[in-house]
Amino acid sequence: MIKKFSIGLLFSLFLTISANADKIRIGTEGAYPPWNSKDASGKLIGFEVELAWALCRYIGQQCEIVEQDWDGMIPALQMRKFDAIMAGMSITDERKKVITFSQGYADEVASLAVMKGSDLEGMDTPEGINLSLGGGSVNKALKTLTGALAGKTVCTQTGTIHQNFLESGDVGKVNVRTYKTQDDVNLDLASGRCDVALAAAVAFTDYAEKSGKPVILVGPTFSGGAFGNGVGVGLRQASQLGGTLGERDAQLLNKFNKAIDQARKDGVISRLAIKHFGFDASM
Amino acid sequence: MELLLFGKTGWGDELLIATLMTLAVSIAAMFIGFIFALIFTPLKLSKNKFLNIIANFYTTVIRGVPELLVIYLFFFGGSSAIMFVASVFGYNDYIEINAFITGAFSIGIISGAYSTEVFRGAIQSIDKGQFEASNVLGFNKVTRFYKIILPQMLRLSIPNLSNVWQITLKDTSLISVTGLVEIMRQSYIAAGSTRDPLLFYTVAAVLYLILTFLSMKIINKMEVKYNKGY
Amino acid sequence: MDIELILNSFPKLLSASVTTLKLLSVSMIIGLFIGLFFAIMRIKNNIFLGKLAYAYSYIFRGTPLLVQIFIIYYGFGQVEYIRESFLWVILKEPYWCAIIAFALNTGAYTSEILRSAFQTIKPGFIEAGKSLGVPNKIIFYKIQIPIAIRQSLPAYGNEIILMLKGTSLASTVTLMDLTGVAKFIISTTFKPIEVFIIAGSIYLFITFIIHNLIKALEKKYSF
Numbered sequence: 001m002i003k004k005f006s007i008g009l010l011f012s013l014f015l016t017i018s019a020n021a022d023k024i025r026i027g028t029e030g031a032y033p034p035w036n037s038k039d040a041s042g043k044l045i046g047f048e049v050e051l052a053w054a055l056c057r058y059i060g061q062q063c064e065i066v067e068q069d070w071d072g073m074i075p076a077l078q079m080r081k082f083d084a085i086m087a088g089m090s091i092t093d094e095r096k097k098v099i100t101f102s103q104g105y106a107d108e109v110a111s112l113a114v115m116k117g118s119d120l121e122g123m124d125t126p127e128g129i130n131l132s133l134g135g136g137s138v139n140k141a142l143k144t145l146t147g148a149l150a151g152k153t154v155c156t157q158t159g160t161i162h163q164n165f166l167e168s169g170d171v172g173k174v175n176v177r178t179y180k181t182q183d184d185v186n187l188d189l190a191s192g193r194c195d196v197a198l199a200a201a202v203a204f205t206d207y208a209e210k211s212g213k214p215v216i217l218v219g220p221t222f223s224g225g226a227f228g229n230g231v232g233v234g235l236r237q238a239s240q241l242g243g244t245l246g247e248r249d250a251q252l253l254n255k256f257n258k259a260i261d262q263a264r265k266d267g268v269i270s271r272l273a274i275k276h277f278g279f280d281a282s283m
Numbered sequence: 284m285e286l287l288l289f290g291k292t293g294w295g296d297e298l299l300i301a302t303l304m305t306l307a308v309s310i311a312a313m314f315i316g317f318i319f320a321l322i323f324t325p326l327k328l329s330k331n332k333f334l335n336i337i338a339n340f341y342t343t344v345i346r347g348v349p350e351l352l353v354i355y356l357f358f359f360g361g362s363s364a365i366m367f368v369a370s371v372f373g374y375n376d377y378i379e380i381n382a383f384i385t386g387a388f389s390i391g392i393i394s395g396a397y398s399t400e401v402f403r404g405a406i407q408s409i410d411k412g413q414f415e416a417s418n419v420l421g422f423n424k425v426t427r428f429y430k431i432i433l434p435q436m437l438r439l440s441i442p443n444l445s446n447v448w449q450i451t452l453k454d455t456s457l458i459s460v461t462g463l464v465e466i467m468r469q470s471y472i473a474a475g476s477t478r479d480p481l482l483f484y485t486v487a488a489v490l491y492l493i494l495t496f497l498s499m500k501i502i503n504k505m506e507v508k509y510n511k512g513y
Numbered sequence: 514m515d516i517e518l519i520l521n522s523f524p525k526l527l528s529a530s531v532t533t534l535k536l537l538s539v540s541m542i543i544g545l546f547i548g549l550f551f552a553i554m555r556i557k558n559n560i561f562l563g564k565l566a567y568a569y570s571y572i573f574r575g576t577p578l579l580v581q582i583f584i585i586y587y588g589f590g591q592v593e594y595i596r597e598s599f600l601w602v603i604l605k606e607p608y609w610c611a612i613i614a615f616a617l618n619t620g621a622y623t624s625e626i627l628r629s630a631f632q633t634i635k636p637g638f639i640e641a642g643k644s645l646g647v648p649n650k651i652i653f654y655k656i657q658i659p660i661a662i663r664q665s666l667p668a669y670g671n672e673i674i675l676m677l678k679g680t681s682l683a684s685t686v687t688l689m690d691l692t693g694v695a696k697f698i699i700s701t702t703f704k705p706i707e708v709f710i711i712a713g714s715i716y717l718f719i720t721f722i723i724h725n726l727i728k729a730l731e732k733k734y735s736f
Contacts, residue, residue: 031475038472042297042464067462071696072358074703079362098703155687159700177607177687178697183475184587190478191590193605211478347674347720348713349681351692356713359705449574456577467579474587481588488576488584495575 025082035088047276058259085234092228104230109221111201116214131225146172155194301469312390319395345396357389405439529694540615548623573621582614630664670727
């Protein structure tokens with residue numbers, strides 16, 4: 001009797017195949033603080049989680065935030081596991097071949113990080129370089145980096161702009177090691193398995209602050225080029241589908257763009273950015 | 284240690300729920316695997332070459348390809364296949380299949396391949412004379428299967444099915460791509476969030492050991508019970 | 514189906530399977546010795562050693578390989594005194610962490626396979642040796658071990674295939690094995706299905722070869 005009941009309960013709980021067209025499902029990783037992460041009660045938190053709820057209020061539709069591993073993020077969007085990505089995903093030409101993006105909502109620079117005492121400390125480079133601008137100082141900085149990174153194990157998260165940059169040849173042939181999450185990159189930077197790591201600068205400062213580990217940023221901050229044009233909402237390309245589904249995807253792009261406009265005007269994005277990043281990363 | 288407490292700041296309650304989730308998804312996967320096995324075992328034993336090939340393809344591919352790939356293929360391929368089937372029937376809207384079902388199915392497919400082999404072995408070890416005897420007694424094929432073959436097959440299968448259960452239970456640690464929060468995913472999240480991987484992965488190992496230990500106790504009891512009278 | 518992608522990624526995946534085979538063979542060889550060692554501990558009449566060997570095999574067979582590899586790689590990597598000890602030379606490398614996890618895992622299964630093989634050897638063989646005045650040591654090495662190995666061939670063949678599949682977890686600790694490279698290609702092309710189908714086919718091909726090799730060995734050494 002109890003057995004039958006619990007089996008019945010189990011199936012009614014889990015075998016729900018729902019088809020709610022009105023609800024917008026937003027995919028996030030939950031492992032990239034301060035952009036998105038999880039707290040000890042298993043709840044999704046972070047800049048993008050709060051921003052997602054805010055944008056949904058502007059759009060005026062119900063939302064659901066779905067957890068998805070980073071390496072399956074874009075395929076899962078295409079397979080309709082969810083309708084939008086808000087996961088610290090930078091707008092890049094490479095990704096634009098397969099998905100589309102809303103306007104950017106936040107932008108912040110990437111940086112290399114090492115543990116205190118590394119011989120990479122005090123690298124002589126400008127404070128920041130913009131790869132889109134190019135020019136003498138950028139080339140000189142890249143040359144310095146090429147020399148500094150030679151023979152070093154450089155760690156980064158799989159499938160990110162940071163990995164793309166390291167493998168672009170801009171800093172020579174680097175020994176790149178890739179991880180499933182930024183949390184894992186941080187762990188191996190601290191353990192000493194990685195000589196140096198590349199990620200969003202805030203990912204390292206957040207880790208240093210919370211763990212108390214002597215992680216320090218080195219070299220220039222990076223923007224432009226392989227680093228894309230800010231972070232936006234990733235959406236399906238409507239052109240691939242056509243029909244009602246395609247139309248709905250196209251509408252969603254407009255809705256997000258409008259909502260971001262309003263949130264920016266009301267100062268919501270700035271406020272959330274300052275709360276989570278410590279500075280105004282909105283765009 | 285306070286990291287393992289229950290409540291808002293500790294991960295104890297989350298880990299407990301995750302353990303129940305591992306158990307639930309393993310049971311569901313085992314059940315789905317049985318359904319697959321009940322379909323494919325007759326195909327394997329059939330005299331029809333074509334049906335043999337289908338069943339052999341299933342068991343060979345699933346048992347020869349890493350579980351991780353099967354899970355990824357099902358996760359990404361399965362939903363497109365369902366979307367496609369739905370569109371054939373004129374349904375063009377969103378279909379949302381929750382993480383539990385995706386997880387249970389992807390492990391169920393794997394579990395089913397092993398169960399098929401176990402059932403096949405069990406049937407083949409049933410005395411041929413019983414088939415003949417049931418023919419003489421005039422049972423038809425269906426009655427013969429349900430009344431004579433199936434009960435014996437299940438009894439003979441229990442020892443080997445306990446292996447399948449262990450495989451299934453452990454394979455659920457690989458379904459993190461589906462987003463289902465079972466023991467492994469919860470430990471992964473906790474390890475990332477607290478930066479204490481040694482503690483949480485050790486706890487995960489202990490939780491799996493407890494599940495294995497308890498389930499083996501139950502299976503052994505079942506074995507004794509069903510072997511009464513033999 | 515993206516034919517161009519399939520053609521482009523096939524050679525990359527094929528060369529990655531070399532890493533997979535390397536991981537497999539190194540961990541199988543180490544695992545065989547571990548397995549033999551613990552199997553002997555089990556059949557000797559020392560209760561303490563027997564229990565110890567049983568605990569080892571129970572723990573490694575009762576927990577997922579993924580947990581084991583994560584404890585060794587991420588878990589031990591965060592412990593300061595391990596990092597300062599000589600162990601760190603080995604544990605620093607993802608490759609050796611994977612090998613340790615795989616070898617210990619397969620060692621546990623191998624010890625079970627060999628133990629049951631030892632126990633099924635007919636006492637007559639050993640008695641025959643004794644009556645001919647053959648020393649115990651020689652009986653063990655020349656009679657018991659060869660028979661046990663022959664007995665365990667089918668089960669051991671399965672274990673090799675299970676371990677081949679297990680090596681795919683090396684990708685979770687940054688190694689670029691067949692699965693690692695497949696994931697890497699997907700991270701830039703976003704086409705999981707095509708890439709996983711090719712990777713899966715390569716695994717299947719390797720399984721096929723192992724299966725037939727074991728079959729041939731069984732035939733050669735049949736009584």
